[in-house]
Amino acid sequence: MRYEWLDDYLMQKRAVTKDLQPVWNWIRYHVGGRMFAAVCLDNRNRPYYINLKLDPEEGAFLRGQYKDIIPGYYSDKVHWNSINPDGEVPDDLLRDLLDKSWSLVLAGFSKKRQREILGLTCCGTECKTCSFYGENCDGCNECRGKVFHAPEGKACPIYACCVQKHRYVNCGACEMLPCDIWRAVRDPALSEEEFERSVEIRIRNLSGGVKNGI
Ligand code: SF4
Ligand code: SF4
Numbered sequence: 001m002r003y004e005w006l007d008d009y010l011m012q013k014r015a016v017t018k019d020l021q022p023v024w025n026w027i028r029y030h031v032g033g034r035m036f037a038a039v040c041l042d043n044r045n046r047p048y049y050i051n052l053k054l055d056p057e058e059g060a061f062l063r064g065q066y067k068d069i070i071p072g073y074y075s076d077k078v079h080w081n082s083i084n085p086d087g088e089v090p091d092d093l094l095r096d097l098l099d100k101s102w103s104l105v106l107a108g109f110s111k112k113r114q115r116e117i118l119g120l121t122c123c124g125t126e127c128k129t130c131s132f133y134g135e136n137c138d139g140c141n142e143c144r145g146k147v148f149h150a151p152e153g154k155a156c157p158i159y160a161c162c163v164q165k166h167r168y169v170n171c172g173a174c175e176m177l178p179c180d181i182w183r184a185v186r187d188p189a190l191s192e193e194e195f196e197r198s199v200e201i202r203i204r205n206l207s208g209g210v211k212n213g214i
Contacts, residue, residue: 003094006039010037010102013102014120015106015119017030017031025040025041026039026041027039032117035105036053036098037050040082051072051074051081051083054079058100059079063081069083069089111163120205121139121141122168124206132148140156147159157181157184157185161179
C-alpha cells in the first residue's frame, strides 16, 4: 500500500479505536464503536481496498472522477466506497475523505453522545483532566451546564449559548470562536497568559477531531 501514513493518521484522530475482524481480515477503525474506515487485507495480509463512508452524492461524483474509487466492496454501495491502496487517488484527497467519513459516522450519534465520545465539553475542555472533575463537578454534559461555577440555577453561559441556544455539538461549529462569552467565562485563578493558553488548547481540541490538539 502506498498510503503508509494511514494507520497513524487515523489513530491520532480523537476517539478512534481499531480492531481486526478475523473472518474478513479487515482492520476496522471505529468512532464511538461504529466503523468509519477499514483496510481490507488479502490472505497474505496485503491491503487490497480501503473502505470509507461518504455522502452518497459525493461518493458518486468521486467514482466518476477516479477509476481507483469504486462502490464499497462487501458493503452498502450507496454510502460506502472502496479505494485502491496502490492507485492514483492523491494523498491529500484520501486524508480529506477519511476525515469526512469520521465526521459522518460521528454525526450519526446524538449531540450529547458526540460530546461524550469526543471526551470534550462544548468549550473543548477535557473534563477528565480538570482538577474539579469528580469532586465539585461531573462535567457540564451530565448536569446540563449547571456546573458549580455557573450563575445560581442557570447553565454556564458557554453551554447556554452553544448547546441550548445554537444546538451545536460544541463551539468548534461556531464562526465566532473564541467569542466574548469565552473571554468572560474564565477561572479567576488563571493568569492572563494561562488563560490565553487554555483558549488555544481548547480551540485545538475542537478542531478536526484530532487528539490533544496536534
Ligand atoms: S469545571 Fe466541570 S465542566 Fe468544567 S472542565 Fe471541570 S469538570 Fe468539566
Ligand atoms: S458564540 Fe459561538 S463560540 Fe461563543 S459560546 Fe456561543 S457557540 Fe460558543
